Amino acid sequence: EPEPRLKGSIVIPFEDADAAVKEIERYAADPHFAQILMLNRTAEPPGQKRYWKVYEAAAAAGRPVGVHAFGFGGYPVSGAGWPSYYIEDMVGHAQSSQAFVTSMVIEGVFEAFPDLKLVMVEGGFAWLPSLAWRLDKIWKTLKTETPHLKMSPSEYIHRNVYVTTQPMEETEKPEHLLQVMDGVGWDRIMFATDYPHWDFDDPRTALPATLPPERRRMILSENARQLYRLA
Numbered sequence: 521e522p523e524p525r526l527k528g529s530i531v532i533p534f535e536d537a538d539a540a541v542k543e544i545e546r547y548a549a550d551p552h553f554a555q556i557l558m559l560n561r562t563a564e565p566p567g568q569k570r571y572w573k574v575y576e577a578a579a580a581a582g583r584p585v586g587v588h589a590f591g592f593g594g595y596p597v598s599g600a601g602w603p604s605y606y607i608e609d610m611v612g613h614a615q616s617s618q619a620f621v622t623s624m625v626i627e628g629v630f631e632a633f634p635d636l637k638l639v640m641v642e643g644g645f646a647w648l649p650s651l652a653w654r655l656d657k658i659w660k661t662l663k664t665e666t667p668h669l670k671m672s673p674s675e676y677i678h679r680n681v682y683v684t685t686q687p688m689e690e691t692e693k694p695e696h697l698l699q700v701m702d703g704v705g706w707d708r709i710m711f712a713t714d715y716p717h718w719d720f721d722d723p724r725t726a727l728p729a730t731l732p733p734e735r736r737r738m739i740l741s742e743n744a745r746q747l748y749r750l751a
Contacts (some may be wrong), residue, residue: 527554527748529586534558537573544574548581554748555584559591560616560643567627575633584637584682584747587620589613617643618651621681625655628668630676637747638681642714645683649703652677678705682747684712685739686721694728706735710744 530547532540547553556578564570578585590613596602597612617640624630624638640648655673663669669676683704691697701709711727714720727736744750 521552527750528552529555529557530583531557532574534571534574535563537571540574541577544577544581544583548577548583553583554750555586555639556581558585558587560587560589560613560620560640561591561593561595561597562620563593565623565627566620567623567625567629569627572629572632575629575636579633579636582635582749584639586639586641587617587643589617589642591616613643614647618647621648621651621677622655624680625673625676626666626669628666630680631668631670634679636680639710639747640681640683641712642684642686644687644689645685645704645709646689646700648677648681648683649700678708682708682710682743684710685726686712686714687719688721688726694730697728698730701735706738707743709739710747711740 530544530553532543534540544556556574558566558574562571575585597609597616603609603612621638621640630636652674655677659666659669659673671679689697689700691700711723712721713723713726723740727739731739
């Protein structure tokens with residue numbers, strides 16, 4: 521308030537599932553809040569049972585879980601220790617996002633809560649098609665390890681996972697970026713500006729100029745309107 525067009529996120533202490541559920545239930549009926557906020561670096565893989573109360577409450581409230589880059593789970597972003605430079609940490613956002621999605625899929629969160637929607641925020645999106653392909657390939661060999669999964673990993677990803685455009689992976693050839701977006705799914709991409717950071721994306725210039733008007737509308741507004749149930 522007083523700007524009705526702005527919506528907030530329900531910020532939860534996600535490492536304390538009981539406290540997080542109380543916060544979700546406290547604001548679940550408040551139209552000022554559009555989603556529930558987590559970070560993509562958690563103390564344990566986010567698909568593990570200690571977090572399931574959070575996802576159950578989110579699904580019951582009909583609110584997507586937005587997972588923003590950053591966070592500190594007590595472990596280095598690298599698999600071999602702490603990096604020397606901030607740029608290494610920044611590149612690690614995409615790796616952390618992949619690990620987050622993988623855990624949610626393989627642990628069976630989306631099978632248990634089929635209506636739960638996950639929005640990966642500010643971690644890029646070009647990694648998602650290759651992740652879905654690799655998970656499917658390996659799952660075909662190891663599916664006996666996960667009898668709780670009733671669909672392929674890529675099916676869960678397309679049904680339950682959304683991504684945002686910031687930071688945009690700007691390919692040298694624009695058609696390559698369009699191919700990546702097609703692999704993600706045009707109905708699963710939402711524009712994010714990251715304003716007022718110095719490297720924010722301007723909605724007038726960020727998207728490829730060759731993007732068809734109908735798909736531009738989907739990314740800039742229609743997908744978010746549908747997901748967040750905006751008028």
